[in-house]
Amino acid sequence: MTNQFRASAIAAAVAALAFTGPAIGQGPAKADKVDLSTFDCRSLLTMNGEYRDNAVLFLHGYVSGQKKQSVIELGPIAASTDKIIDYCISNPSANALAAFTANR
Template sequence: MTLPAAAFALLAAATIATAPTPVAAQKLDLSTITCKDFFEGSKDRLDFVIAWMLGYYTGEDDPPVLDFDKLKDRAGKLGAYCAANPTLGLITAADKVME
């Protein structure tokens, strides 16, 4: 392992080891959440999940690039679709607009 890689690994391990332990549950089953429930949740969680969804719906052969314009566009489309269909499951809605 090269020195920069070793330093990065050490820094990552130290960051994880010293991170505060959150009180809330650490699992979120997106298949059980409706659009309404999701968008009524915390903004931090909403942002994190939408960023995760962008990665989930990105093709395996696509470059490893986080496109913030695309993220904003897909979040807007998901929000509009969910506003029109609040009782729809979040994953069902995401399947319609994220791909």
């Protein structure tokens, strides 16, 4: 399996996991998409458990894809997630994608 194919497969799996069920943080009929350019830390932090987990997973996958990373180490991902959540708590109006990009 080539690195490019592997990275594409990882990105597809992350996207599928992130967007299963109702739209992120919304009831079944409220929204069907999230604009990452306006998705802020407050929105991420106020999501219910499974939705927040899926959003965090998606954002990690998105950043990994942007950086063309085909290998993901779980220890550093968990540590950066803690750092990102702490940053978001202190900066609720910050863009969530920018928080992930800066702290990965």
